[in-house]
Amino acid sequence: MGSFGIAGVDWQERINWDRLRKYRLESARARMKANGLGAMLCMYDENVRYITSTLTPGWNRLKPGLRYAMLCGDGAPILFEQGDIGIQIERHSPWLPKENIRYSYAWIKGAAGPASQQQVKKFMNAIKEEMKRHGVAGEKLGVDFVDINMLRAFEDEGIVWDDGMSAMMEARAIKNQDEQECMRIVGAIGDAAHYETMKFLKPGVTENQVTAHIMQFLYNIPGMEDVEDVIVSSGPNTWPNWRNFSDRIIKPGDIVFMDLAALTWNGYKSCYYRTYCVGKKPTQEMKDYYATALEWLYDSIDAVKAGTTTREIAMKWPSAKEAWGYEEEDQAAANLWGHGLGLAQYDPPVISRIWSLDHPIEIKPGMVFALETQHGKNLEFGVRIEEMLIVHEDKTEIISSFPVEEITFVAM
Numbered sequence: 437m438g439s440f441g442i443a444g445v446d447w448q449e450r451i452n453w454d455r456l457r458k459y460r461l462e463s464a465r466a467r468m469k470a471n472g473l474g475a476m477l478c479m480y481d482e483n484v485r486y487i488t489s490t491l492t493p494g495w496n497r498l499k500p501g502l503r504y505a506m507l508c509g510d511g512a513p514i515l516f517e518q519g520d521i522g523i524q525i526e527r528h529s530p531w532l533p534k535e536n537i538r539y540s541y542a543w544i545k546g547a548a549g550p551a552s553q554q555q556v557k558k559f560m561n562a563i564k565e566e567m568k569r570h571g572v573a574g575e576k577l578g579v580d581f582v583d584i585n586m587l588r589a590f591e592d593e594g595i596v597w598d599d600g601m602s603a604m605m606e607a608r609a610i611k612n613q614d615e616q617e618c619m620r621i622v623g624a625i626g627d628a629a630h631y632e633t634m635k636f637l638k639p640g641v642t643e644n645q646v647t648a649h650i651m652q653f654l655y656n657i658p659g660m661e662d663v664e665d666v667i668v669s670s671g672p673n674t675w676p677n678w679r680n681f682s683d684r685i686i687k688p689g690d691i692v693f694m695d696l697a698a699l700t701w702n703g704y705k706s707c708y709y710r711t712y713c714v715g716k717k718p719t720q721e722m723k724d725y726y727a728t729a730l731e732w733l734y735d736s737i738d739a740v741k742a743g744t745t746t747r748e749i750a751m752k753w754p755s756a757k758e759a760w761g762y763e764e765e766d767q768a769a770a771n772l773w774g775h776g777l778g779l780a781q782y783d784p785p786v787i788s789r790i791w792s793l794d795h796p797i798e799i800k801p802g803m804v805f806a807l808e809t810q811h812g813k814n815l816e817f818g819v820r821i822e823e824m825l826i827v828h829e830d831k832t833e834i835i836s837s838f839p840v841e842e843i844t845f846v847a848m
Contacts, residue, residue: 437710439617439620439623439624440617441619441656441688442621442659442701443612443658443693444745446665449788450465450617451617451618452614454531454557455614456489456612456614456618457489457531458756459614460486460487460489460607461487461489461507462511462726463607463608463610464476464483464486464487464507464603464604464607464780465507465510466607467603467604467606467607468507468578468607469598469604469721470580470602470603470764471598471599471602471603472598473575473576473577473578473598473600473603473608474505474508474509474572474574474575474576475505475506475508475509475567475570475572475575475578475773476506476514476566476575476577476578476579476580476598476600476603477505477506477563477568477577477578477579478504478505478506478507478600478603478604479500479501479504479578479579479580479581479600480500480580480581480604480780481487481496481497481498481500481503482483482608482683482778483505483580483601483722484503484504484505484515484740484779485703485779485803486604486607486608486779487505487513488505488513488515488529488532488728489529489531490515490525490528490529490532491528491661491703492517492518492521493521494662496518496521496663497662499544500545500581501540501542501544501545501581502540502541502542502635502661503515503516503517503518503521503592504517504538506563506566507570507758508566508567508569508570508572509570511570511697512532512533512570513532514538514566515532515536515537515538515791516538516539516540516541516544516562517538517539517540518539518540519539519540520539522537522538522539522785523750523804525562527539528678529668531592533733536579536587540559540810541555541556541558541559541562543555543556543559543585543724546583546585546615547714551681552585553585554701556585556586556588556589558651558693559586559588559589560589560590560592560593560595562742563577563595564593564595564803565795568785569594569690573702575596575598575599576596576668577596577597577598577599577600578597578598578599578600578603579597579599579600579601579606579728580601581601582597589641589687590625593600595831596676604682605783605784606662606784608610608776608778608779608783608784609776609778609783609800609802609803610800610801610802610803611748611778611802611803611804611826612802612832615630615704615778615804616802616804617777618702618704618827619704619777619826619835620699620826620835621659621704621705621707621802621835622699622704622705622777622837623708623753623824623835624837625654625660625699625701625706625710625779626696626699626706626824626836626838627656627836627837627838628653628773629650629653629654629699630694630696630708630710630838631709631838632650632653633646633694633710633712634712634844634846635794636649637686637689637695637712637714637808637846638714638848639686639687639690639714639715639800639848640685640686640688640713640847641682641685642683642685642686643669643670643673643681643682643683643684643686643692644668644681644682644683646666646668646679646686646692646694647666647667647668647757648682650668650694650751651663651666654699656675657701657744659701659702660699660716661700661701661702662700662705663696663698663699663700664697664698664699664705664770664781665695665697666681666695666696666697666699667679667681667691667692667693667694667695667697668681668692668693669681669692669818670684670686670689670690670691670692670702670714671687671691671738671817671818672686672815672817673683674692674693674812674817674819674820675810675812675813675814675815675817675818676689676814676815676818677771677812677818677820679695679812685835686714686842687714688712688714688715688716688848689713689715689716689719690712690713690715690817690819691711691712691713691716691785691818691819691843692708692711692712692713692714693710693818693819693820694709694710694712695707695710695714695820695822697707697708697715697781698777698781699710701813703737703779704777704778704779705777705778705779705780706776706777706780706823706824706833707806707808707822708806708822708824708838709757709808709810709820709821709822709837710821710844711726711819711820711821711843711844712841712844712845712846713843713844713846714844714846715846715847715848718761718845720815722802722819722843723842723843725811725812725813725817725819726811726819726821726843727816728840729809729810729811729819729821730840730841731806732752732753732754732772732809732811733807733809733822733823735752735753735823736749736750736752736753736772736774736807736809737807737823737825737832737834738750738752739752740827741799741806741832742797742799742800742801742828742829742830742831743798744793744798744799744828745792745796745798745800746785746787746795746797746801747792747793747796748794748796749774749787749799749807750772750774750787750788750789750792750793752841753772753809755789756768756789759771759772762822765788765789765790766790769788769790770788771809771810772788772789772808772809772810773787773788773807773808774786774787774805774806774807774808775787775805775806776789776803776804776805777804777805777806777824778804780795783804783805785797785799785802785836786803789807797825800827801827801828801829802826802827803826803827804824804825804826804827805824805834806819806822806823806825807822807823808821808823809821809822810823819843821840822836823836823840824836839843
């Protein structure tokens with residue numbers, strides 16, 4: 437399937453944002469009830485956005501508790517936004533009842549010092565009031581984040597709480613048709629970014645310069661939000677995979693890989709590696725390592741289908757001992773890897789030989805995830821490749837389309 441355009445038009449149904457918002461909210465509510473929870477308190481921004489469909493500044497997204505949201509019984513979500521940003525939320529997000537947009541009581545993970553206890557008390561009073569207002573006082577409260585201040589306050593106030601993150605993960609795992617279309621657009625943007633990388637790469641530029649160029653390219657695309665990371669590694673930085681960029685100058689014959697981890701379009705995130713060789717054609721040894729990584733990747737993709745499990749996928753990869761001589765799988769964490777994509781870069785399922793062999797998860801239609809493999813020669817060069825997928829009842833759709841059959845050669 438191909439994605440439609442990114443603008444709204446009157447002559448074609450593209451992403452139906454109202455349907456998307458309703459689906460996410462009702463999915464969260466259904467999983468809340470299925471997990472025996474009367475209410476949920478969401479403090480991680482991917483969960484706040486999932487139930488409220490609201491956007492907050494970047495600095496506000498990475499600190500649980502600066503803003504948060506509640507879902508109580510059958511009521512509309514309640515958003516506690518940082519400071520007076522809620523006035524903008526009222527203007528931007530009319531699907532939230534005005535009376536359900538509040539200001540938050542933050543203690544910034546304890547940075548407020550002794551004032552944290554004062555803030556947590558106000559926070560708890562507001563939580564209790566909402567549960568009472570919605571008729572779920574005394575029922576179990578699911579939470580997706582907790583710190584020592586909250587633990588003490590829950591005990592003092594007699595609030596019965598439990599794991600709420602699992603319920604939210606269950607909801608976020610399955611994407612409806614509109615979320616899937618968002619992810620196709622994310623894939624298409626990723627294709628364009630890799631093409632732009634290929635055009636910009638040359639000997640003499642630094643990893644930093646490539647990252648900066650792709651950041652600028654991405655931020656010029658309508659609907660782009662924060663770009664969490666553009667990883668550009670070259671030469672010996674590629675193995676073991678440093679997963680970073682620096683002021684290293686790229687030299688003729690260097691292997692370079694770039695990962696879009698993660699561009700964020702209307703909240704939906706990518707993870708998308710490709711490998712390049714700059715200025716000189718890759719050596720046969722480089723090609724051989726790449727061919728091995730490619731085989732591992734597509735063997736695992738071939739195992740993906742509705743009804744199978746993460747165990748069957750992870751079994752397609754060699755052990756850390758077989759591949760690199762490591763004694764434990766944890767030493768090779770994320771070398772052979774799969775993870776869900778959506779409003780977070782780690783939605784279910786997360787696939788690894790570390791846990792998937794003994795704790796398999798069923799693959800279901802509507803799941804969207806990335807599979808990635810890598811291989812390399814210690815402190816000389818490495819290769820990494822990745823595909824993004826949508827699982828359907830009868831097929832697996834690959835939504836990353838930049839060529840992957842061989843290392844992309846960039847001539848001088």
